[in-house]
Amino acid sequence: MTGGSGGIGQALLEHLVDRYVVKALFRAKTDVTDKWIRRGCVPVWGDMTDDAALSELVTGGTFVFHCAAVTQGSYEQAYAVNVDGTRRIARLAAAHGCRRFVHVSSIAVYSGAQSAVEYLEHAELSERDDMAVYSLTKLQSER
Numbered sequence: 001m002t003g004g005s006g007g008i009g010q011a012l013l014e015h016l017v018d019r020y021v022v023k024a025l026f027r028a029k030t031d032v033t034d035k036w037i038r039r040g041c042v043p044v045w046g047d048m049t050d051d052a053a054l055s056e057l058v059t060g061g062t063f064v065f066h067c068a069a070v071t072q073g074s075y076e077q078a079y080a081v082n083v084d085g086t087r088r089i090a091r092l093a094a095a096h097g098c099r100r101f102v103h104v105s106s107i108a109v110y111s112g113a114q115s116a117v118e119y120l121e122h123a124e125l126s127e128r129d130d131m132a133v134y135s136l137t138k139l140q141s142e143r
Helices: 008-015 031-038 050-056 075-095 107-112 131-142
Strands: 023-024 042-045 063-066 099-103
Touching: 008 031, 008 063, 023 050, 031 042, 042 050, 050 075, 063 075, 075 099, 075 131, 107 131
Parallel strands: 023 042, 063 099
Antiparallel strands: none
16 A cells, blocks of 8 residues: 555554555655554555555555555645656556555545535536645546
């Protein structure tokens, strides 16, 4: 899984690490990574721009849970992780024979939709000039 240090990634690790062999992508060693390593998680050190780390992450895997995202910063930073990183990990997962790829998106992709009140399954997603960088790049990653 990617995004092991984030909130969604940690919540998912709680459900996976005691039942499965889990490799998780971490950018740096921290108290959070130490906790998951003690619980049996196999760390892979790198980030979403590192093909070698991503390849190591998916090698031998059956499922890939892609939870990593940049939520703040410049458009270029967010695009590199949220769009190019998603494309990179999906291609590597397929190349290494992973059976399932789960891309964790965000309700933020709906910020360009016409209705700001409720978002139904038929809501049309669209890019708008006033979208936040995170919303825009998560929408672009879905596409």
